[in-house]
Amino acid sequence: MKTIAFILQKEFIQILRHRTMLAMIIVMPFVQLLILVNAATFDMKNIDIYVVDRDLSSTSRQLVNKFEASPFYNVIAHSFNLNDGKDKILKDEADLILQIPHHFEHDLKNENEADIQLLINAINGNAAGLINAYSSRIISDYNRNIAVQWSSQPQMAGKQTVEIIYSFWYNPEMNYKIYMVPGILVILVTIISLFLTAMNIVREKEMGTIEQINVTPIKKYQFIIGKLLPFLIIALFELAFGLFLGRLIFHVPIVGNLPLLFGFAVIYLLVILGFGLFLSVISESQQQVMFVTFFFMLVFILMSGIFTPTESMPDWANKVNIINPIAYFMRVIRMILLKGSGFSDILTEFYSLLVYAFISLGLAVWRYRKTT
Amino acid sequence: MKRFRGFVKKEFIHIFRDVRTLLILFGMPVAQILIFGYVVTNEIKEARIAIYDKSNDQITREITDKLVSSDYFIFAKNIQDHSEIENTFEKGDIKEIIVFEQNFAEKLTNEKSASVQILLDATDANMANLLQSYTSGIIQDYSRDIRISNQEMPQMEIKPRMLFNNELKGVYMFVPGTMALILMLVTAMMTSISITREKEMGTMEVLLVSPLKSIQVIAGKVFPYVFLAFLNGVTIIALGYFVFDMPVNGSLILLLTETLLYIIMALSLGIFISTISTSQQMAMFISMFALLLPTMLLSGFIFPVENMPWPLQWLSTIIPAKYYIILIKNIMIKGTGLLYIWKETLVLLAMTGIFIGLSIKNFKIRLE
Secondary structure (H helix, E strand, C coil): CCCHHHHHHHHHHHHCCCCHHHHHHHHHHHHHHHHHHHHCCCCCCCEEEEECCCCCCCCHHHHHHHHHHHHHHHEEECCCCCHHHHHHHHHCCEEEEEECCCCCCHHHHHHHHHEEEEECCCHHHHHHHHHHHHHHHHHHHHHHHHHHCCCCCCCCCCCEEEEEEEEEEECCCCCCHHHHHHHHHHHHHHHHHHHHHHHHHHHHHHHHHHHHHHHCCCHHHHHHHHHHHHHHHHHHHHHHHHHHHHHHHHHHCCCHHHHHHHHHHHHHHHHHHHHHHHHHCCCHHHHHHHHHHHHHHHHHHHHHHCCCCCCEEECHHHHHHHHHHHHHHHHHHHHHHHHCCCCCHHHHHHHHHHHHHHHHHHHHHHHHHCCC | HHHHHHHHHHHHHHHHHCCCHHHHHHHHHHHHHHHHCCCCCCCCCEEEEEECCCCCCHHHHHHHHHHCCCCEEEEEEEECCCHHHHHHHCCCCCCEEEEEECCHHHHHHHCCCCEEEEECCCCCCCHHHHHHHHHHHHHHHHHHCCCCCCCCCCCEEEEEEECCCCCCCCCCHHHHHHHHHHHHHHHHHHHHHHHHHHHHHCHHHHHCCCCCCCHHHHHHHHHHHHHHHHHHHHHHHHHHHHCCHHHHHCCCCHHHHHHHHHHHHHHHHHHHHHCCCCCCHHHHHHHHHHHHHHHHHHHCCCHHHHHCHHHHHHHHCCCCHHHHHHHHHHHEEEEEEHHHHHHHHHHHHHHHHHHHHHHHHHHHCCCC
């Protein structure tokens, strides 16, 4: 026990000695949290629209007015020149061209039908889909108004309608940020703990100080515990502080049980730390371990469901996610914080990670040799 | 020159000796492209929904059938009681519950109106939005079908045309994004670390007292990485082209030149990082935090920059990847030439100049 205490003391001295490193470990993640949560948004605002109205009738003008009045749109030009509009799209100065043909009002009145063309810059398929949906909604709304205005009796009377009511649970304001804060927090905590442990033993190897430790009477498990605990403590501290900031600044709800969350976080961090140590033990240089770690991080993060739901992923990807620790924590932190899920709801994840923790720590201890 | 060649050779030997790093170096872009191509998608396919049918008549069953027979939804379970709803959401795998009111069909015929409730787990606001619009769409279609007469009314026919990307494929976003991210990280991280490594091990002094000029030492150190990164870039373009049908509409030579410029920019950034960090760990943390997430999130790779609050839009102007992504989208997809992208090219050139200038200013030949 005393031996462990000394190793802990040594590790903490080493970490605290580097002021710049310390600042980076503490400050960077939070600056990132504050900035990136704001960046991660799919909301559409400021859609730049180029209007080509060839009809210039009162009907077409009113339609253009509707776009001008909408907070989502920003009319950048009116003209008859479609090619100029296309050029603006090429230059990324416009997202969308609204083209209303000649005789628009005339056709609509006499033939009950008229065309409207939307030309959308679709390089970002997601955004284009949304722009199309927003614009179509404005046009259809306007269309309905016109229909009611033009006919004396209301058209809809006497028809059966299914009324649709919807309610968004847990997040009625549809705030994307409260979904992203836990996600980004998971990533920051993971980066810190994984990289710090992964680089730790390799660094001692590279500097040659590992030999000095190897000749001391320290037991393997004491050494490993001494290497793990400081990073576990740092990571938990970051999680707590990050949650505090998220609560304070982004008003992330904390519906569930905090001790449950931290208990789960400890298991998760054991997996990550064990994994980091294992990589550290089998690598020869800091550069190497960094790249290997980086590779796993990137794959795990992208597949964890932080930006896109795991439900939309193909089956094989969900199978790969069985060995992806980040995916478990990503799901559980959101369940506990936002929905208040209890221990019984996360049993599967809990036991899976527990098994995982034993495996990864076991591997690390097994591969660590005191003799070289 | 001969000395310099010898030095470059030494660096190559150093790099090739570490097979694991090399494997990762070339495995990474492939893995990332495949993941983005097949895994990371916002489309909704086979979302699991639960039905709480208080009426259970012919019409509610028909609506349920309509929903379930679409590609978007699969039926997960029937709910019998109101108390089950909350529990279902807390378990987490069902994101939507449809509730039909009592005597649905009767109300629809007698009172001309009946209501159906869509309950959504909106913790993921985005997905909830999509699910809601798909469900409403399907129910509205059904509702329109059962209307007895379809009276004439003026109809504006909306004809959307998706420019450049008719099928709204995601590949147009993730190939440029992946290139920007991988090239930046590989080059900046590799160079900054390999230079700090020499510093940390004390071998930097050996190099500096050698007859090589310090500029040659640095150039020799980074040259192999230019080569590797360029190979990486070509791999990504080829993968995008052959596997995901990413076009190269503009000039391939221009594309490769711009890629080379971006790599050199990333290199000078890497050199700059190495001059300000004292250990490999520090170099890594700077490259990791200052580059990874900002490059992913502020470059317009995943989230469009125009929708961000203005301080972030302002911040994104100093993210090099942003310009590179604009450049290659222009060249590959829109097929435009230098005329449309000279501004971005200049920005990258200027950034390179600034980083090199800063590095020269910070570079120390002597021991502290």
